[in-house]
Amino acid sequence: FSLRHYWKRWHRQSVTRLILGSVLGIVLASLILKDISDVHLKKVIGGTACLFAVLEFLRPYWQPLLGNSGESTDTALQFKRWQGLLAGMFAGAFSTLAHMGGLVVVMYLLPQRLSNTAFVATTTATYFSLNLIKIPFYYQLDLFSFEILVEAIALLPFIGLVVLTGISLNNRVSERLFSKIVLFFLFATGIHLLLG
Template structure:
């Protein structure tokens, strides 16, 4: 089990934010989890520790949002996500920790900036489910989810323009990422990422994951989603910028 106290400080916020986001706000800000932990440990180890935790969160999320999802979007998105996971698995050997830091940092920064620069998108005409767009963005989501559990930004690029009912939106993302995360267990195991250290660390953090999901479900009915996202995106931008700096300086300076 990891002994570094600083890791558990980062992990506490990472798991709580991921749980609250997944349990009540569509999981989008859960992209913060791996960047926060990657400030202390290697990025893919952070992803490996988070995966069993996310799988536990998914089960709790399914219970909370049972039958509250959009079937058409699920049918469109699942095949593309599996393809994206396969592509990421086959190319994993060519991606270093610093490449991952840059990838995760870019996703975090772009997603945060997109949120702040597109406030007017809420006034746009709602879009409908689309096979071409859904397949593309879900493939991207599968790829980024494999490397950093950062499938939320691509999925939001596809789902948010549809302006689904809040509960339907969250339920759809819960089902989608439940499938994605359980599929990822196979390639992660094949890559030897579930060693004793990672699994024991995940086990210690598991109760916090369940608490985070149900906290998110409770907040889903009581807090302004706008306020929650504004706070989280500030920290997402800061964390992503830090990872970009680390990755770029390690590789080229």
Template structure:
């Protein structure tokens, strides 16, 4: 049985899942960060996160097949223990605010704006960090940060990139390390999501309907990667993420706010 979600849910869900697939294929950098905030515009934050987790694991399987055995063992050994701690802390936060949807929306909105700010300063930040390799303690700490943000919003890319990029790994090894790390993190998240009751049987039909789109997104990402630059695509996605983050914080439709202000002004 399909849950009684609003019609707009399917628009946001289909868009979010395709973006996830495109990102896993290596096109558009970290555009997958938009998936949870976008879906949270039409359903609860907890439902959005719970529906996306199995879909992320499916995309991980596609990506792991391509990058199997291609990863940096030293980075994985440092980051994964921290990620376990980050997932645990993220689960505690989720559990504490589970009954406070506005707090979760505001938190997700703030995270969205933080990711937009990161993207805007990414080149300068990573350029400065690339001057020297971060210490082992940074790998553990940034692994924890990635686990935390991934648990709340399936968006652990920025902390992981901040640690991995200065390692000056070959591109395939960099991508393969990221793929393996987040595949493990997503599996770690299953236990706390299940314990908190986020993984509901009622969402299985929705997940099954959306699952084929993960493959569509991956294939589309491969196609785009071969033929186009991701510059303008990134700008579009992060502009959408900016607007989504603002809307989550305000708790009101931005178009509705504009219309109301125009009426008051008139």
């Protein structure tokens, strides 16, 4: 649903780097999937998400201390290619091991100060690609079942409703407020993972 609406409105450089990196992350994670505890992994991801959310929220206070007083705290960070590939690798690995790759994607995209539309389009394209790439690995590991397929089909109407609601809100919210909302949910998800 989302992919069709946001088709080619994403930040192409970020999508490319994240997807290329995710392939390696998915391959590596699929090799250790049955040997790792996702409980500890979720706590690490949760702690990282909380730390990032706090640092990003407090950026107007700590950035001037680094000697960048003349630079606006709303300035977009420009990541190097290797940083995008590394973020993609962790996103792919965490997505495969604990279905938490989205948090890494958000942490990579937020500092770039993309427009609301570009942010949502980029996350949508990345999530879709991640899940598509994981299919053969999950199939090989025998992680699919008829029950999962039935549940997925049953959720389709709700997914469509959520997408339409998201599109409507996306067009009404300012970029500054949008970033704050994303940070709030990132922090809340991190807390949930830490306490879960």
